[in-house]
Amino acid sequence: MNLTRRGLVASGLTLAAANRLIPLRAARAEGDTVTIAYHVGLPAWDPTVGPSAVNPTIQSIYQSVFDQYIGQNPDLSFTGGLLEKWGWNDAGTGIWMDVRQGAVWHDGSPVTPDDVVWSLTRAGDPKGGNPIQFVWGNLSNFKVEGHRVTADAKQYDPALFKWMAFLTGYVLPKAYFEKVGPEGFEKKPIGSGPYMVDAFERNAFLRLKANPHYWGGEPAIETVVFKFVTDASARVAEIESGSSDVTLEIPYEEYDRLKKKSGLKGVTTPVSDIGMIFITNVDPVMLDANVRHAMVKSVDKKLLVDKLLRGYGVPIDTLEAPEYEAYDPSIKTPYDPKGAAKLMAASGYSKDKPAKFTIQTTRGFKPKDYEMIQAIVGMWRHVGIDASIEVYEIAKHFELRAAHKLAPAAFYNWGNAIGDPTTSTGFAMFSHSPHSAWHSDDVDALINPLWGERDEAKRIAGWKAVDRYVADHALVLPLLQYVQQIVHKAGLNVVPHISGALQPQRFTRA
Amino acid sequence: MFLRRILFRLLQAIPTLAGVAVLVFVLVRVVPGDPVAMMIPPGADDAVVLRLHALYGLDKPVWNQFTIWAGQALTGNFGVSITTRQNVTGLIFSRLPATLELVFLAATIAVAVGGALAVMGTRFSGRGGEVAVDAVTGFVLSVPDFLWGLGFIVLFGVLLPVLPISGRSDPTRALGLATDFTLTESFLRLRWGITADVLAHMAMPAVALALPLAAMIARVLKASLAEQMGQDYALLSRVKGFSRWHVILAEALRNAAIPTVSLTGVQLTFLVGGTVLIEKIFSYPGIGSLAIDAVINRDLPLIQGLILTFAAIFILINLALDLSYAALDPRLRHG
Numbered sequence: 086m087n088l089t090r091r092g093l094v095a096s097g098l099t100l101a102a103a104n105r106l107i108p109l110r111a112a113r114a115e116g117d118t119v120t121i122a123y124h125v126g127l128p129a130w131d132p133t134v135g136p137s138a139v140n141p142t143i144q145s146i147y148q149s150v151f152d153q154y155i156g157q158n159p160d161l162s163f164t165g166g167l168l169e170k171w172g173w174n175d176a177g178t179g180i181w182m183d184v185r186q187g188a189v190w191h192d193g194s195p196v197t198p199d200d201v202v203w204s205l206t207r208a209g210d211p212k213g214g215n216p217i218q219f220v221w222g223n224l225s226n227f228k229v230e231g232h233r234v235t236a237d238a239k240q241y242d243p244a245l246f247k248w249m250a251f252l253t254g255y256v257l258p259k260a261y262f263e264k265v266g267p268e269g270f271e272k273k274p275i276g277s278g279p280y281m282v283d284a285f286e287r288n289a290f291l292r293l294k295a296n297p298h299y300w301g302g303e304p305a306i307e308t309v310v311f312k313f314v315t316d317a318s319a320r321v322a323e324i325e326s327g328s329s330d331v332t333l334e335i336p337y338e339e340y341d342r343l344k345k346k347s348g349l350k351g352v353t354t355p356v357s358d359i360g361m362i363f364i365t366n367v368d369p370v371m372l373d374a375n376v377r378h379a380m381v382k383s384v385d386k387k388l389l390v391d392k393l394l395r396g397y398g399v400p401i402d403t404l405e406a407p408e409y410e411a412y413d414p415s416i417k418t419p420y421d422p423k424g425a426a427k428l429m430a431a432s433g434y435s436k437d438k439p440a441k442f443t444i445q446t447t448r449g450f451k452p453k454d455y456e457m458i459q460a461i462v463g464m465w466r467h468v469g470i471d472a473s474i475e476v477y478e479i480a481k482h483f484e485l486r487a488a489h490k491l492a493p494a495a496f497y498n499w500g501n502a503i504g505d506p507t508t509s510t511g512f513a514m515f516s517h518s519p520h521s522a523w524h525s526d527d528v529d530a531l532i533n534p535l536w537g538e539r540d541e542a543k544r545i546a547g548w549k550a551v552d553r554y555v556a557d558h559a560l561v562l563p564l565l566q567y568v569q570q571i572v573h574k575a576g577l578n579v580v581p582h583i584s585g586a587l588q589p590q591r592f593t594r595a
Numbered sequence: 596m597f598l599r600r601i602l603f604r605l606l607q608a609i610p611t612l613a614g615v616a617v618l619v620f621v622l623v624r625v626v627p628g629d630p631v632a633m634m635i636p637p638g639a640d641d642a643v644v645l646r647l648h649a650l651y652g653l654d655k656p657v658w659n660q661f662t663i664w665a666g667q668a669l670t671g672n673f674g675v676s677i678t679t680r681q682n683v684t685g686l687i688f689s690r691l692p693a694t695l696e697l698v699f700l701a702a703t704i705a706v707a708v709g710g711a712l713a714v715m716g717t718r719f720s721g722r723g724g725e726v727a728v729d730a731v732t733g734f735v736l737s738v739p740d741f742l743w744g745l746g747f748i749v750l751f752g753v754l755l756p757v758l759p760i761s762g763r764s765d766p767t768r769a770l771g772l773a774t775d776f777t778l779t780e781s782f783l784r785l786r787w788g789i790t791a792d793v794l795a796h797m798a799m800p801a802v803a804l805a806l807p808l809a810a811m812i813a814r815v816l817k818a819s820l821a822e823q824m825g826q827d828y829a830l831l832s833r834v835k836g837f838s839r840w841h842v843i844l845a846e847a848l849r850n851a852a853i854p855t856v857s858l859t860g861v862q863l864t865f866l867v868g869g870t871v872l873i874e875k876i877f878s879y880p881g882i883g884s885l886a887i888d889a890v891i892n893r894d895l896p897l898i899q900g901l902i903l904t905f906a907a908i909f910i911l912i913n914l915a916l917d918l919s920y921a922a923l924d925p926r927l928r929h930g
Contacts, residue, residue, distance in 0.1 A: 118767055126888065128678040136634035136678050136892065214637045214650060219643050252636060271681065287679070288691070289880035290766035310766045315887075317759055322748045326756040459870045480893045483632035483749070487644060517642055519635055 095161075118308040119577065119592055122320040122329035126288045126313040128371045130268065130274040132255040133207070134214035139252045141500050145586040146311060151276035152188070152256055154249035159582045159591070161357065161408050161504045166255045167196060167277065168249070175541050177241040180224070182234045188300040191275035191282075192256045198234045201258035205236070209477075217253045231507065241537045243544055247503040266270070279590035280303045288313055294590070301590075309589040324349065324572050331573040333587055337395040337452065340570040348571055354581035355399050358500045359406055360451065360460075361513075362444070362562035363522035365484070368493040370440050375428040376470070377559035380494070381418050383425035384461050385467045390565055393453045393460060397568040403552040404499065404509045407567040408583050411506035411548040416556050422468055429469035439471035445485075446495035448476045451498050451529040457564070458496050474500060487519040495522065498567070502584035506548035507536070514555060523560045604917065608910045615675030616668065616899070620661050623898050629653075630893040651677060664899070673903070674896035678888070683900040687882060691904065692775040693763055694870050695902045700778070700797055701804035701866060706859065708805065709812025713855075716813065717820040718842055728813065735810035740869050744803035751799060759796050761878035768792065784899045800877040804869055810860050815858050819851035826850075853923055860916030864909045869884050 123145075129137040132147040138535045156166040170183040184405040188196040207213050209221035223245065226237040238245070248254055256277065262270055274282055279301060280293035291311040295304045312329060314320045325346070334579065335343075345353030364371055364380070371377060386400035402507045405412040417443060434440045444462065448455040462472045477485075485491045501509040515532045516524035538544035555561055571580045571587065580591040631647045648654040652663065667674060673683035717730035738746075752760040764770060764777060770789055772780045778797065781789035823829055824847055833843045874883035882901060889897040 107755075120766070122761070128676075128888070128892070129680045131680070135680050136630075139634055211646060213648075216634050216639070216643075217646065218646075219639060264731045267680070284766070286763075286771060286880060287686075289762050289764075289878070292766055303803050308767070312761060312766060312878065315884070316876050316878065318745060319748060319876060319878060322752045322760045326753045326760060328752070328756070328760055480629065480633055480891075483635065484629040487629070487632045487635060489822045517640055519639055519641065 097142070100238060100512075112577045115592070117306055117312060119306045119331065119589060120310040120312055120329045121587065122314040122323035122332040123241075123311045123587075124315060124317070124332075126315065126321065127285070127291060127311075127457050128287075130271050130285075131257070133204070133257065134216075134534055135214075139216045141252070141502065141585065142504075144584070145588060146291065147255060148278065148586055149280040149309070149589055150274065150278045150282060152196075152278050153254045154182070154256060155246055155254070157250045157502070157582075157584060159580055161353075161502070161583045162292045163247070163250055166250065166585040167201065171246055173241070173539075174236075177238075179235060179237045180245065181270050182236075184234060184301060185233045186275050189298050190261065190277050191296060192258075192261060193298075194258070194260065196256070196258075196277050198232055200259045201234050202229060202258055207257075208253060211410035215253055217248065220248050221253075240452060241539055243536075243538060243541065244505045244507045245502070247304065247505050251503045251508075268462070268471065280309060282537075283308070305591045305593040306589060323533045327574075329577060330577055331571065331587070331592075333571045335567065335570065337397055337570070340397075340572060341395060341480055344573045348575050350575050350577075352571050352573070352579055352581055353397065353568050354384060354583055355406065355408070355566050356581075356585040357408065357502045357504060357583055358498055358567045358585060359401060359404065359509075360454075360457070360496070360498050360500055360564040360567065361404065362564065363491055363495045363513075364490045364559070364561055365489070365493055365495065365522040365566075367489065367491075368522060371493045373432050373433040373440075374558065376434070376440050379428045379468050380465065380470065381403040381447075381559045381562050382421040382428070383470070384562065385420045385422075385464060386564055387420070389457055389460060393456055394565070394568075397570060398565040399568065401563045401566050403556055404513055404561065404563055405506060405548075406501075406504075409501065409504040409506065409509060411510070411545050411552065413549040413552060415550075416553050418556050418559075422464070425468040434469040436467070436469050439466070439469045441473070442494060443475050443492040444472045444496065445475045445477055445482065445492040447479050449484065450479050451567070456496075461552075486522060489522070489524065491522050494562070500585070502586075506545065506551075510548055510551055510555065511535070514551065516561065528554065528560065529561045600737050600921075601914070601918070604914050608907075608914075611910060612903060612906055616665065616903060619899050619902045620628060620664065621657070623893075623895050624657055624660075630895055633893055663885070664896075668903075670683050673900040676889075677894045678892045678897070679843055679894075683896050684801045686897065687904050689775055690796075690880060690885050692777070692779075693879065694867070694883060696776060696778045696875070697797060697801055697804070697870060697874075697879065697881060698863070700801040702808070702859075702863060704801055704805035705808035708728055709809035710816060712809070712813035713816035713820060714843055715850070716817040717824065717847075718839060720821065726860070726905070728817070732810040732813045736804050736814075738807075740803050740807055741872045741876060744800060746877070747799040747803055757795055758798055758804075760799075763793060763796050763880055765792050765796075796879075798881050801871045802871050805867055808859070808866055811862055811900040812855055812859060816851060816855040819854050820847055823847035823851045849923065852922065854921060856916065856919050860912060860919075863912050867905065867912070 125142045127133055127143055127146050132138055132151055146230060153166040154168045156164045158164050167185050167188055168182045169185045173180055184198045184201050205221055205224055208215045209218060211218055223239050223242055224236040228235045238258060241449060258581060261275055279296055279299045281296050283294045284292040293309045295307050297303050314323055317335050319336050320332045324332045340351060341347050364377060366372060389399055390398035402418045403416050444458060445457040446455055458474055462474060465472055499513060512518040512520045514521055514528050516529050531554055535544055535547045569585055571579055571581055576595050578593045578595050582588055602759050631653060635644055662726060673686060676686055712728050716725045719725050731787055748760055751758040774780050778793045829842050829847050870881060870883035871886055874881045875887050886901045
């Protein structure tokens, strides 16, 4: 084909003419808009399958568009979602759920008990790709009577309803999904949540419109834009220039600077995310209780929080943060460097003849993670521990942890948005969990009876006992609970959520 | 002859791409990081881990995985992305236009700015103008593109908030375009508002990408022009009374362009590679930012598809480069 200048001009004019004939879909969005400079992109829309379903950082977006079976208040307490009431039968062999009446999907069709049954059945299908299938697969033989759904359970699971407010615990529209299929759903997702998807450009932005028929009331902000700004300095620039109204996950120093600026405000909350050091019992040095206790006693957690995190953290002594159900404030592992040095000496170690091992850490995955480990290694050096730092990527950490091949010490951050001890101490310390690093029969013996314990008070007391045992034997080194910082324009009220989810449905105009 | 050469070069690309495919397939499986380990939920046991491996076909031997993948790839199907659950081919083609437009704009800016600086430096050779051009190009070359990007964000995004910091278009605007070539389509359809908006979003990343290349072009072209200006034909033109501007622009520039085109072609491949970091900084939705996400998430099918795409782009750039030599130098055209 010969492209001539005349031909190019003619093509341009033809396209221009066609442009006049094609009705413009473009229209400037109007009304009240809040733009969030968000730190991660949204890879996929189905909140129940694939890696995105278990990615805590994108639950904010899912919770804006979809409803969970059970909701969660900002303080982590549970509240009605698409289920109004729920519970186990007296024998503990099955569950009942009352589906909310009056809830509608974004296409206007009503949310029905069939949607709940279909969503749970799909989630429990081993071939369905739900990463939490092992929880949902516990349920079978669903029956619908009016607005009540009942199901049989293979075993009693005290955390089952909490999972309904957690990862993959979303109700999807049966009829719509079956009509459009998984690919159609990815292109045009609908839920029953407070916001409806208006436009989505992968890795660029997501534009949401308030759902006027939301059962919980129409959100105060009409249009919400999630701009996916993955670079922290660009997020700072976004909020500072006024291009965005809200942002999060920025350096502590920038937060302190921005919150003082005219027209901006800052809000913080401790979140359900803790920093910890796994201790792996694969290296003989870690089998020495004196060394483990010295590792714990010689770390000044308050200093780490004050100096490195600029106060944005809460020192912790167990894997339970203060907002979690099994938190026991009486369990303490105080900072005692002299005591640590004595323990090391008792095992034949000193500054001149230190115990040597490797500590693994990410660098930049969490704020100041590498710096924190550097500081800890420095503290350990004073008591006779010479740890060499190995930096790895988070993918490598997961791989090594699942294979029980982590270094003797490994830094990690552990999230637990439902605050249940099974999803913190339980899976971090139970040797049959791919997430645990310390594998021992004594801990397993304490944990095993708690999985199916029906007496809630006894169950929580049991987990507290596990936490005490773990602390008494220094089987893990809990460091701190992270504090989330959100910067927003002064004309906006932002309610933080302890789960860390930034929920625009809770925004109001000041 | 010309078509045969193109065909021959395209046939040569097949073993290159095949080699890249094998290398990438093996490498992404050798480097640490199991994509399934990234998605193991709390409470999962070994059976769940095995089931997830089987679900994504990662339980099979590497050679078996390769034959399955290669068989599909021959039909244009590069599999399904693990994280986005989208078809890899569709995903890449939906993002490629953004990167191509960015690279094209950056290259255009680089050639225009670099060419202008070279001509200015030659015209004012031995005077203050040449010194200024040398100083500017030296400074620009010493700063990497991502630092220019960060500097522009502070200057034009925050201190003088005149340009948007992130994205490819205003997210509150509904575009209503038929293709993902937003800049091109909006321009051709006379949707000037969208064109201006997209250009405003592309300005900082494109200039950040373009500056180092512009400086490089300026230096090489200036040196070539200086050489040409000393040739007999240039001196003869001057003796005939043609102005210095005329000799540079009408006679020396074309002859001086060949080494510059060669350099620009090589640098273009770096420009495409440079989009990865620049797209990340400006949250620009092209294949560069897609590549970063794919690597972080160990999305093996997507990584493979993206690297093959980058390889194909490099091959096409080199092909275009060869053809441009022929266009510029009649001796090459006629053997």
